[in-house]
Amino acid sequence: MSIQAHDPAGNPGAAPAFLAVGDSALAVQFGESVDPEANRRVIALAESLTDFPLPGVLECVPTYRSLLVTYDPALLRGAALEAALAERVAQLQVSAEAARRWHVPVVYGGEVGLDLEDLAREKHLTSEELIQLHSAADFRVYMIGFAPGFAYLGGLPEALHTPRLPKPRMSIPAGAVGIGGQQGSINSVTGPSGWRFVGWTPWRAFDPARAEPFLFAAGDRLHFVPVSAAEGAEIAAALAAGELTPTPEAAR
């Protein structure tokens, strides 16, 4: 239920819309489209609620242009939460981009990156040119969703935009590096997928047994670093042996 009128232009700088999501959650919606500025505001509001919690707020789920906020109505009613969030949003400091940066090793092609050569041909590129384009891109983690630790990556060069397959493949392994529509991805669990795959990273975006089970968070920046199959195998072995932990370049 739209509590506040949408900004018709979907301007992410305008006041957000508050949408009721049942009796224990609401969505704060900054515009209607995929937009880095809207996403920055979503993440800034999520961070504000982490740093300065509102009693009664349980969880936040940042997505492209909307923040889902769950609450316990015994402690905080939806109407009061909406008022408190409107106040927060009005004072929100959206920093330029104090993000963590990940340099993710990728073995391009091979068994997992099974679409590399076909995609290159479709786009009248050599495989090397496609790898060059993909690894030069500056990706932004818009949100984590679909599966534990699955990062939706914005910033895919337009030349690489590719529709999803009409019929998903049944089993794509964790670590598969993919392209779906205008986005990039790193598979976090093994499962069916209609995305196209250009490579494989030995990193595990999700490992429930690891002290920090999730590598990526909404707002992170990310780029891919080509490595050879032998280097990929070495990294995988070092990770399995506990000699290596993927770490980001610290936030500025």
Next chain:
Amino acid sequence: MSLEILSTGPMLSVQDHGRHGRKRFGVPAAGAMDRPAMDLANALCGNPLAAAALEFTAIGGSFKAGRALRLAVTGGECDIRIGERVLAAGQSHAVEAGEVVKIGALKGATWGYIAVSGGIAVPEVLGARATHLRFALGGVEGRALQAGDLLPLGEEDDDGLCLRPRDPAPRPGPIAPERPIRIVLGPQDDYFAPEILAQLETARFRISPQRDRMAMVLDGPALPAARGHDIVSDGIVSGAIQVPSSGQPMVLMADSQTTGGYPKIATVISADLPRLAQLPTGAEMRFEIVSRDVAEDILLAERARLREVLASLVPATGMMLSSGFLLSCNLAGGIVEPEAVMGRDLELSEDTAA
């Protein structure tokens, strides 16, 4: 000590209150489809409400107790036996070490719960024991349970009394299929024309066989979205009614993923979602729209009502001294343990005799 699974129905899994606090990392909650029923099962066994129990659909299975324990089945009426003894759902029963409990077909409900004293003590994964089948989290190797599984049991910390609700029932409130399922419109009700929103309340829907722990598909009139069936993906809660391009509404349930790209016409209120989960396949139902404020009031009242049910459990000895009951509460293999049945009344009679 453990509970051994000798056989199962089509779906048996370890569940609890679910995995919370990591939805922003894409981790779905999972947990009981009918939490009030599972809470009752745990309370009947003297467990904390957050203890893990077993959830089943259609048929429970057979279970061998590795130690003496209390066991309760809730959710709906159900055929429960230990050998020749027939036990009632909705109350706890003493089970001796080595005895086999057979839990048959659930009647008039979809999800049944089996709690045992001490709880199911499988390791926690990401803060919960609940099984999420698709992502293979929690439970036993993240999968449905199967014959041969040995479930570790937790410590009991109770006096071992068998309990029942003051007003006996297999679930703390009727499923009442004739009562509407209440909803709050949104978050994307503005994707739908006013006449479609009106239809949501006037039409009757039927629970289709396409249902599992992730979602329930409803048969009924199509609900086309004037603004289209694709949105920029946003966050999802259980109870969300999303409408894909088929126009056929789908209610997202306990295992639902955390984000999605279909418009969500409305959200089932928290107090009614367990009732919806329990409706049998083929049942007809209708929706009733309430405001968010009213839905919050209903939730708070429902929580108070459930607390009251759980706070007023009585010893199952009180009024039910049938021979079947006496046998169900025996604590020593065929010999009725007087204290367990009679409690203080027995002491009183001894005092009087002395």
